[in-house]
Amino acid sequence: MSSVASRLRAAGCVFVEEEARMILDAVEPGASGGLVEGMVERRCAGEPLEHVVGWAAFGGLRIAVGPGVFVPRRRTEFLLEQALRVGRDAGVVVDLCCGAAPLATALAVRLPRAELHAADIDPAQTAYARRNLALFADRASVHEGDLYDALPSALLGRVELLVANAPYVPCDALATLPAEARDHEPVRSLDGGTDGLAVQRRVAEGALEWLAPGAHLLVETSARQAPLTRGVFAGAGLDAWVVECEEREASVVVARRRSAR
Template identity: 50%
Template sequence: MSRFSSSTPAPDVVARLRAAGCVFAEDEAELIAATARTPEELAAMVERRVSGRPLEHVLGWAEFLGLRLVVEPGVFVPRPRTGFLIGQAVALARDLPGTPVVLDLCCGTGAMGAALAAGLARRVELHAADRDPAAVRCARRNLPGGHVYEGDLYEPLPATLKGRIDLLVVSPPYVPSASVGLLPPEARLYEPLAALDGGEDGLDVVRRVIAGAPEWLAPGGHLLIETSERQAAETARAVERAGLAARATGSDDLDATAVIGTRATAT
């Protein structure tokens, strides 16, 4: 029996996606058709997308900085704007000696760790952690050479990592609780609330990440944390209160903001 293959979606599929509000209906139809293995699976995938599920959950994968990453239903989908933070981390890594030790915290699918490892032209020691079991399953598939831990922030990490991390990259929940209801339905209904809701001002998890970072960073190590433009000043102040040198940076093109904290080198 020959394997089902349909690289050119039927016009009715495009029409259904367009009627459901999919702005890039033609592109989405092509991706769904290329991923489906049988006509029945194609029909089911189209139905899920028309019902409002994120395209990445329908496909079972997401594209991030040229990588195809496993994404299970209900897991946070990596955003293009996070690529800005990875670019900053890659630039900082150029000045690091030896094999950089990388931690992807609040890792979700492990997209940041995977992209950072791919972006460096040398071997890295890669670690990642998340509290969501489904996210951890995805990260273990996306980071086959890394160490992935399940638990709350730093809690599941081995003590041997303390004082050794060169690059600590974090895309934490930072949406203020009152604003979660304003998010697009794809995020609000189908992604975990814990990956979105950052508390009253959006910085509850951010502050906890920052407070714990100094004891895990190596001398000269960097914390790179994604936030929003309006939260950048307070995030930078929290980084400074933790004893790290802080600077904020951003990209208008990607609508991306990051705060970078650096531990002083040993004297």
């Protein structure tokens, strides 16, 4: 392991012992040394470690990911926690902009009676979403398409919990992202338009049509954008508020469709 760690350190990696262990653990016993060499070369060239080893840690789970797929961030676990806080009794759950479906998978584990639907516009990501949700195929479906257009019409007015880790990086800020994200993750998973709120606005616009009375919608955003995002959802007719976790530098806007009178 020491030689792998040394090469990773020379390439500028920080947690070299942990990364070296993950690379070596990802290789089947008896595999050729060339496989390890290839993985080390990919990591030293700047490819995300998660793409190299084939999984990302999220919510206590291993979420399968690979080249061209958005890597779930640990701060998004705060979105998961807030979704469970307000939607622990939800029977119909939707994950929009699902990527590899880390949120839908973690919710499937924690909400054993819920019907789940995950949707993304990118076929490379929905392929990984199906892989991650395979154990829950009896009650989890993956749909390919643009936001609500991907969902079956039978869900109209029935969704009790909706999570959307929609892209929220402003166009002009994309160039400032770490190279791992900028060069190896799909831009559609990052680009939130001029002010970072373009996709969130579209999520808000369709919310009343799809949410059941009293249902909740949650999105991740930045601390700077959170008040603006809250305003977007309030303007769409939802009660909305901001919750934050300083430790993880995570901000989530929670919105609720008012119950029918």
